Amino acid sequence: MISLFKPATALTLPIDPRYYQLLVQTGLLTWGILFLQIHVPATHVAAAIIAALGTQVAFTHYLKLPANLLSSMNSSLSIILLLHAANEYWIALASVIAISSKFLLRYRNRHIFNPSNFGIVSVLMITPSAWAAPGQWxxxxxxxxxxxxxxxxxxxxxxxxxxxxxxxxxxxxxxxxxxxxxxxxxxxxxxxxxxxxxxxxxxxxxxxxxxxxxxxxxxxxxxxxxxxxxxxxxxxxxxxxxxxxxxxxxxxxxxxxxxxxxxxxxxxxxxxxxxxxx
Amino acid sequence: MKTTPLLILFTVLGSLFLTPPALAFCGFYVAKADTSLFNQSSQVVYVRDGNRNVVTMASDYQGDAKDFAMIVPVPTVLKRKQIHITNHAVLKHLDDYSAPRLVEYHDADPCQVAMMYEMAPAAAPMVKRSAKQKAKSLGVTIEAQYTVGEYDILLLSAKESGGLISWLKSEGYKLPRGAEPVVSSYLKQDMKFFVAKVNLKKFDKSGYTRLRPVQIAYNHKKFMLPIRLGTVNAKGKQELFIYALTRKGRVETTNYRTVKLPSGFDIPAYIKDKKLFGKFYKDMFKTQVEKHHGKAVFLEYAWDMNWCDPCAADPLSNNELRELGVFWVQSSPAQTSQTTRKAAPGTILPRPVPARPQNVFISRLHLRYDRNSFPEDLMFQTTGDNANFQGRYVIRHPWTGPAQCEAGDRYFNEELPERFEKEARQLAKLTNWDISDIRKLQKKPGHTPFNDDPDDSWIDSLWK
Structure with missing residues (x-):
């Protein structure tokens, strides 16, 4: 048990895990579309990514921070993988809420919510037109x-x-x-x-x-x-x-x-x- | 009295039936493939809105009425008013309306310039006092008992499964071996047991030849169908059709994959001529089940019930929908047509005129299951997806008139052979039928120039 609590860096490889996450997420999306008949319209993919990156750029530009787009890509892909909606606006809204929450909902200098989770749950609670499909995988x-x-x-x-x-x-x-x-x-x-x-x-x-x-x-x-x-x-x-x-x-x-x-x-x-x- | 429980199994047997052609916006609807094609099948209509549930369980039980019984786990003890018996006709209509359909087009003269394919009572005492006392001694409580229609119904709860099973056995119900742990699991999940058997006096008096579907209505958060009892000792796989009706939005399973049945393919015209659409649907379904390793639920139809296009049958009337438990639509006494319109052969039936928005969305789900492929009960959710989907297959009849022009030559020498081959391959892929058999059955137009060379039959199987 004690060995589990070594500093995090002890086992890490010299690569940002977010690249790995992006790779897995893209692989899952491709697999799901090709072999599991998961219906993900291209407009939803575009809406999630554009809304997430756009919101990130807008906030970081306003706050004069580095853009840091990688996390936003991860968040948008999480949204694409887990959230479905009757139209792409709800997907875009989930992305906007996810990324905005990082900048607006903060306590003790850190964001409160897991961004993609907060985006997805917010939209699920706002509208019956959006749903998560736990059976699809x-x-x-x-x-x-x-x-x-x-x-x-x-x-x-x-x-x-x-x-x-x-x-x-x-x-x-x-x-x-x-x-x-x-x-x-x-x-x-x-x-x-x-x-x-x-x-x-x-x-x-x-x-x-x-x-x-x-x-x-x-x-x-x-x-x-x-x-x-x-x-x-x-x-x-x-x-x-x-x-x-x-x-x-x-x-x-x-x-x-x-x-x-x-x-x-x-x-x-x-x-x-x-x-x-x- | 010996009673064999039919555990949530409703067998629908019958024969393929073809209705006369009816007009449809894109193509003529020519045939449907209904649930009667499948042996050992059950049909359930599940109306769900918020926490309100109305479940219709239909049986086409073919055996002796005295041997019929069913045991269904239900989340609450049901009052008399929560149980209703309906008729088969309304379910048949729902089946017809939502069944996969075959449509046909006729090619236009290839020499013409433009060719467009697509334009755009009081409860009766049934259980004797001694039985009640016995039940009590076994830890079984008869929560309620009613006679509804031709059924004697009991609502049972129990402290433990052994007692319940002993009591049921002592009352003449034959439970399959292995049922006890499943019954025990449901009891621990605070479920009650709805037990129905046929009241022979009432059944004989009623004049019905078939047992009618039983309906139950209750409030509960659980959006699920218990399928486990039916798999305990079932021989082979069973077929289940679920018609989920919601205010808006498709229904899908949350613990199994829900996938769409392949749809929209062109298939050879002989499928209609030789009345093979039923076989096509059965074999295509079998192929799809195998493709998904037996572990998927198939969506066969998802549509706003106000209309259809093409219509395999007219949409259901408000009265029929209410009969099925769609409580949010208003009954309309003025409605006269409760049955599917049928057009005489060769005549055109206008598309139905929607009365008013009904806010009823149907999802027709179809699964083939057994204990291994579907170990858990089916859990559902209503999604926000109200996109229309239907199992629709297309046959295109070639132009058979004269076509003395360059486009005509191209049509007969290039386009048609290519199209026939594509249709054959498509059909073989969908159904797993032998492509050389398909090719043999494909009807070549009388003056088509692609002559069969008797010596090239070996090529047929070369790259199949």
Whole structure:
């Protein structure tokens, strides 16, 4: 356990994990469109990216900050992968809300919400014309997603990924315990956990180091809490996409955890993939 | 009395049926492929709005009425007014309206300049006191009992599954081996059991030859269909059709992939001539199930129920929709047409004139399932997607008149052979039929210049 809490850099490779994330997200989108019949109109892709980058450029220009477009690309792709809407305006709105929240909703000099999560949840709550489709990834991709997630763990370090890992561990535990209590065959909890949407959420949304607690203990507690709330909303209140809501409504807890467990804030390494080739 | 429970299984058997042609905006609707093609199939109409649910469960049970029983887990104890019996006709109409359809076009004279394909009662005491006492001793509570139509209905709750199963068995219900853990799981999820069997006196008096669909209406957050009991000892895969009706928006499963049935393809004309559309639909569905490794739910139709284009059957009337549980539409006493219009062969039926916006959106979902491919119950959500989708297949009849011009030569020598080949390949890919059989059956136009060389049959199978 103690070895997990080494500084994040101990296990990292010299590349900004956001490039890796972008690669996985693009791969997933392509796979989903080509082989899983996920309907993602080109206009939605364009709307999400243009709105996210535009909002980012507008805010950074106004605040005289470096543009830092990479995070915005990650956010827009998260939105494309998880959010569907009757028209592209809702997708663009999700992107605008996501990026704006980074600049407008701040506390103690850090943004409160996970940007793409906040954008998606806001739009889901504003309009019935938008929906997330947790079933669309099916169950066949789980090994690929698990491997892709392990890749991110290698890049970010186990310590930084503790939110994702504890979420998966606790959510899996709850699902199996529930199944054992109900007397359900193992195929049922396995089917529930192999859902691609859960793994994409855990590895590629929940892992955001900018909005998760600063310390390993904080991240461990936070990931576990999000898992418990997700399980409660999903199994007791029958809310689809419970994990998205669970994360959005849990964000204030990060500040409480940071208050009790003070640690170093994360900073992106800004390392270009070309570094790997040198 | 021996009663064999039919666990949430409603078998729809019948024969393929073709209706006379009806006019459609793009092409003539010529045939549909309804649910009667599939053996071991059930039909469920699920009306959902907010937390309000109306579920119609239809059975075309073919056996002796005395042997019929069904057990359905329900989230709440239902009052008498929450149970209703409806008729098959309205479900048949819904099936016809939403079924995959075949449309046809006729090629225009290739020598003409422009050719456009696409323009643009009181509860009856049923259970004896001794049975009630026995139930109590086994930890089973008979929450309610009613006779509704030809059915005797019980709402049961229980402390534990063993007691419930013992009681059901003692009452003559045969439960499949392996049902107990599933029953136990539902009980722990605070579900009750809706048990219906046929009241033979009422059934004989009613004069009905078939058992009618049972409807239940209740408030609950859960938007799901319990399918697990039906898979306990089912032989082979079962077929389920779900017609989800919402105010607006398509319904999809949240724990399984929902994919669209391939649609909009041109297929050879002999599919209509030889009345093979039903077989086409069955085999295409089978191919799609295999392609998705048996783990997908298929969307066959998604449409605003105010209209259709082309229409396999007229949209349902407000009265029919209300009968199915669409509580938000107003019944209209003036409506006379409750049945599908049928046009005489060769005549043209105008498109239906929508009465007024009904705010009813239908999603027709179709799945082939067993315990391995669908281990969990089906969970649903209503999406904001109100884009229309239909399973629609097109046949294009070649021009058979004279065409003495350059465009005519090109049409017969190049375009038609290419089109025939493309249609054959498309059909083979969709249905997994042998392409050489398809090619043999394709009707060549009388004076088409692509003559069959008896010596080139080996080429047919070379690159297939």
């Amino acid at each position: 099916g169950q066949a991709l789980w090994i690929t997603l698990l491997l892709a997630g392990c890749g991110l763990v290698l890049l970010m370090g186990v310590s930084r990924m503790l939110t994702s890992l504890s979420f998966l561990l606790v959510f899996s535990g709850l699902t199996f315990i529930r199944a054992a209590w109900l007397g359900d065959p193992l195929s049922i909890p396995a089917h529930q956990l192999q859902n691609g949407a859960v793994l994409i959420f855990a590895f590629f949304m929940l892992s955001d180091p900018m909005t998760t607690p600063n310390t390993p203990w904080g991240r461990l507690i936070f990931g576990s809490w999000v898992a418990i709330l997700s399980g409660l909303l999903h199994y007791a209140f029958y809310i689809p996409n419970a994990f998205l809501y669970a994360l959005a409504f849990s964000m204030p807890i990060v500040f409480i955890l940071n208050h009790y467990y003070q640690g170093q804030r994360y900073h992106w390494q800004h390392l270009h993939p070309r570094r790997l080739l040198k």
